[in-house]
Amino acid sequence: MTDTEPLLLTLAAPAFDARSLRPIWKQIADRLHAACVDGRLLGDARLPGENRMAEIFGVTRVTMRRALARLQQEGVLQARKGVGIFVRPMPLRYRLDHGNRFADGLNLPGAKIGATTLTLERAQAEAEEAEALHIAPGDAVVRLTRLRAVDDAPVYLSRKTFPVATLPEFEAAYAARSSVRDVFQAHGIASYQRVQTRVSGGFASDAEAAALRLSPRMPVLRTVALNAAPDGRIIEYNLGTWPLTAVELVLTPLDPSQTGHSDAD
Amino acid sequence: MTDTEPLLLTLAAPAFDARSLRPIWKQIADRLHAACVDGRLLGDARLPGENRMAEIFGVTRVTMRRALARLQQEGVLQARKGVGIFVRPMPLRYRLDHGNRFADGLNLPGAKIGATTLTLERAQAEAEEAEALHIAPGDAVVRLTRLRAVDDAPVYLSRKTFPVATLPEFEAAYAARSSVRDVFQAHGIASYQRVQTRVSGGFASDAEAAALRLSPRMPVLRTVALNAAPDGRIIEYNLGTWPLTAVELVLTPLDPSQTGHSDAD
DNA sequence: CAGTGGTCTAGACCACATG
DNA sequence: ATGTGGTCTAGACCACTGG
Incomplete structure (x- = not known):
């Protein structure tokens, strides 16, 4: 169970495209999704809290939650109330x-x-x-x-x-x-x-x-x-x-x- | 193409349960969903704008949008940017x-x-x-x-x-x-x-x-x-x-x- | 108890489609 | 030009889970 924060910092490093090209929450979701698919984020890994992640990506918690919600809908992440957000082990078909x-x-x-x-x-x-x-x-x-x-x-x-x-x-x-x-x-x-x-x-x-x-x-x-x-x-x-x-x-x-x-x- | 506003007013009439029993946005979504299923809202009907609907249901536009987003995900509604929100003709299986x-x-x-x-x-x-x-x-x-x-x-x-x-x-x-x-x-x-x-x-x-x-x-x-x-x-x-x-x-x-x-x- | 995710508000700016 | 949906912010309160 390694700490995922360093990786997220690298994900957040590249600047986001000017707003309204592609919504920021989608850009965040894309980067997280890619990391889950290519193995940089392993199954069952726990992500930092929403407040911390919003800080890392430089957005409001509301915006951060939009990205996380999308990834949950797609089955990549799964949140548990009072516990945390976890990477869903990828059955990947x-x-x-x-x-x-x-x-x-x-x-x-x-x-x-x-x-x-x-x-x-x-x-x-x-x-x-x-x-x-x-x-x-x-x-x-x-x-x-x-x-x-x-x-x-x-x-x-x-x-x-x-x-x-x-x-x-x-x-x-x-x-x-x-x-x-x-x-x-x-x-x-x-x-x-x-x-x-x-x-x-x-x-x-x-x-x-x-x-x-x-x-x-x-x-x-x-x-x-x-x-x-x-x-x-x-x-x-x-x-x-x-x-x-x-x-x-x-x-x-x-x-x-x-x-x-x-x-x- | 009848006006849908009167119906929405009747949907919004019953008071919502105290918050935190069931989220308000879910209660709104439930009522709209029911109306779409039982025919009170017909296919291709156009809903009032988000601002107006938020007013009708007595919530913020953000909250209203959560309900509408859920219904879109379920295929009941479909929004078109710059145009409006429409009831999706229900193929219903x-x-x-x-x-x-x-x-x-x-x-x-x-x-x-x-x-x-x-x-x-x-x-x-x-x-x-x-x-x-x-x-x-x-x-x-x-x-x-x-x-x-x-x-x-x-x-x-x-x-x-x-x-x-x-x-x-x-x-x-x-x-x-x-x-x-x-x-x-x-x-x-x-x-x-x-x-x-x-x-x-x-x-x-x-x-x-x-x-x-x-x-x-x-x-x-x-x-x-x-x-x-x-x-x-x-x-x-x-x-x-x-x-x-x-x-x-x-x-x-x-x-x-x-x-x-x-x-x- | 402290930290987590879940909900809600008030207000703002933008891009788009239509008339 | 107007009204539409889409995005974003700042700050707040709540319920749940764990130690």
Whole structure:
């Protein structure tokens, strides 16, 4: 955890272009962004306080905050109230095969993959879930939320919904190894298949932001994946949320020979 | 084009919660957002100036601008310098089948679909395009940029790249009906197939922002689609850019029986 | 407690688009 | 020429987090 102040002083050294050519806050943001990308500012590094940084760059705190806000929106920095501003470890675009299990689809051989089960509870199906699962709104479902991290940086929050009618022993089967595939197998479902993937953009809810360590309303990518048993019944509705710039989803037409035996996320 | 000021007065009427419960600028943004969603503020409506709005809501212009900035980021409003602030016609999530031709995948029977060819020119393949097309960087390519709009709201900017070696008569074949499928057919390629779709998030470049009528650096969705001829050669690299909240891409495993005869976007 | 980020104000100057 | 949005300043108060 080295001191970042000397570097910032070098960033602030070159004079800024006369105002109104390019806004000062953008020029500041550009320089900080470049430093984060090329490695002069490493992941998890802590920046000086806003007052100090404003002093360093020779602007008001308000102007400094504009630059910092932009960099937060782009996922380069992340502020924590009462604590400080930190460089977000740059995932810089995992390319991952959606439809495969998380760790397999991820093209990072040396990375440390983390998985945490956040909640596992019974609930009533919401309208969209119910339609996808071919059950009635309000029917009993199991809801499982999990968080995946790469090198301790959270990159994927998933909220899976399962119909209780099809998987009555979910909790017991999941307990042993925290594996959804185990649950399916315990209910006589040996394999399953991705039948639809939807991708959309949006803005993080408070809950999503907290889990992914983002500010609320940050832009995110959302995926909805529907998995079906061999007999065609939809058995899983999976809503995934990703920081906007964390990932590049790769979707190739399914090769039937390798369909479905993985613990897909 | 009705006057929006009376409505804003009603929005500003209820007192704001004591400060520090929820920031005033968020409360203002919430009320405006709600009005845009439920139709009290219609698409393309022009709002009063920032000074006037600040007066209406009883805050400083700076605070007013924070609320407006948030709504712009979310794609609800769009400011034009020297002109005014306008309600963005709410596409509110087209659900469209990627892999089909644009108009077919779009689930809006009554909508007016627009298509504009922006540029058509020869260029040298960039690194990523070259890799995807299995040619060398710098090889001659045809680059075609088009813009699609729904009810006059631009929702999709596509930049297609084709290898000149495979499609030497591109311009001539395209001229007649501005159809890429025609170009393929003129070169003896009767059908083609989507072999890969990639989806990622990012922030609009200046060019993308201008074409889509967004502010620069607004969050966007990007798609990369690779199409191949029946013999397996990649014949099209298509980079698409969408306003973040404009669309929900639906990707279903390809049904071989209906693969490839469309003028896919 | 001290330091941090989050919010808000009052007033100013500028570049731009339109009439 | 006017009104628009875009930028910037100086100073203030608050809530949160940590030691």
